[in-house]
Amino acid sequence: MTSEPHLLPEPAPADAALHVTGLRSGYGRGGDIVCGIDLAQRPESIIAVIGPNGSGKSTFVKTIAGLLPARAGRVRVTGRDVTGLSPANRVAAGLAYVPQEANVFGTLTIRENLKLATEFLRGRAGVGPEQRARVLALFPELAARPGTLAGNLSGGQRQMLAFACALLANPEVLLLDEPSAGLSPKIVSETMEAIARVRAAGVTVLLVEQNVSAALRIADEVVVLVAGALRLRAPAGDVKPADLAGLFFGRAA
Numbered sequence: 001m002t003s004e005p006h007l008l009p010e011p012a013p014a015d016a017a018l019h020v021t022g023l024r025s026g027y028g029r030g031g032d033i034v035c036g037i038d039l040a041q042r043p044e045s046i047i048a049v050i051g052p053n054g055s056g057k058s059t060f061v062k063t064i065a066g067l068l069p070a071r072a073g074r075v076r077v078t079g080r081d082v083t084g085l086s087p088a089n090r091v092a093a094g095l096a097y098v099p100q101e102a103n104v105f106g107t108l109t110i111r112e113n114l115k116l117a118t119e120f121l122r123g124r125a126g127v128g129p130e131q132r133a134r135v136l137a138l139f140p141e142l143a144a145r146p147g148t149l150a151g152n153l154s155g156g157q158r159q160m161l162a163f164a165c166a167l168l169a170n171p172e173v174l175l176l177d178e179p180s181a182g183l184s185p186k187i188v189s190e191t192m193e194a195i196a197r198v199r200a201a202g203v204t205v206l207l208v209e210q211n212v213s214a215a216l217r218i219a220d221e222v223v224v225l226v227a228g229a230l231r232l233r234a235p236a237g238d239v240k241p242a243d244l245a246g247l248f249f250g251r252a253a
């Protein structure tokens with residue numbers, strides 16, 4: 001990262017696809033893991049959320065997705081406050097989430113996984129055969145073998161299927177939690193290319209990644225999360241992985 005990263009202006013709240021304000025969350029009676037995060041994301045961009053192990057990246061996206069209640073703060077999607085909604089209703093409001101693990105059903109085929117993903121989408125506009133065709137056009141490998149069991153797919157193909165299932169909801173915002181985890185370098189590249197195609201199709205992507213280099217290749221902006229707080233927001237082109245260690249481990253940016 002340059003010493004003085006050129007900061008992009010944040011989108012005005014009314015223009016943000018995803019707008020998080022004062023977000024706090026944690027587990028049970030424990031202290032806050034997410035410690036008051038503000039983030040406004042412009043539409044059709046990729047923001048990579050990076051940071052050291054245990055800094056709260058997964059907890060942050062789980063809270064946005066509604067899997068963990070917010071202790072304070074608000075989450076808005078294209079201007080609509082979704083903070084009080086269940087995870088399923090957030091999907092209907094345009095917010096889709098792909099967890100790090102167990103994100104497809106291994107004993108079902110590609111076709112069955114895609115069908116199941118649409119079962120709970122009644123009420124969401126733009127969901128149907130046209131959206132299914134648009135999504136499969138993004139992932140030709142899946143379209144070519146609908147009868148294959150998801151459990152027989154490679155790790156990268158399984159991630160593509162998980163993305164496809166989430167995209168069937170025609171989301172405005174897609175939350176991805178470490179899609180590169182456990183994948184070989186070649187497959188990581190293919191997975192990142194797929195995420196870039198998703199952005200090109202008009203979707204806003206919040207990408208949690210441990211693989212900083214891979215995330216930087218496709219992200220528009222990067223935010224660094226340390227101990228539950230955002231420590232830096234910068235254009236991806238201004239951030240060099242080698243310079244992040246100091247920030248990750250406590251030195252001021």
Ligand SMILES: Nc1ncnc2c1ncn2[C@@H]1O[C@H](COP(=O)(O)OP(=O)(O)OP(=O)(O)O)[C@@H](O)[C@H]1O
Pocket residue numbers: 027033051052053054055056057058059060210
């Ligand atoms: N279900 C849970 N119950 C209690 N504490 C949890 C739970 N999940 C995570 N934590 C704790 O919350 C903190 C943040 O974890 P989180 O998984 O959000 O971090 P992370 O930045 O995504 O880490 P990593 O990069 O290793 O995936 C850690 O101290 C972790 O032990």
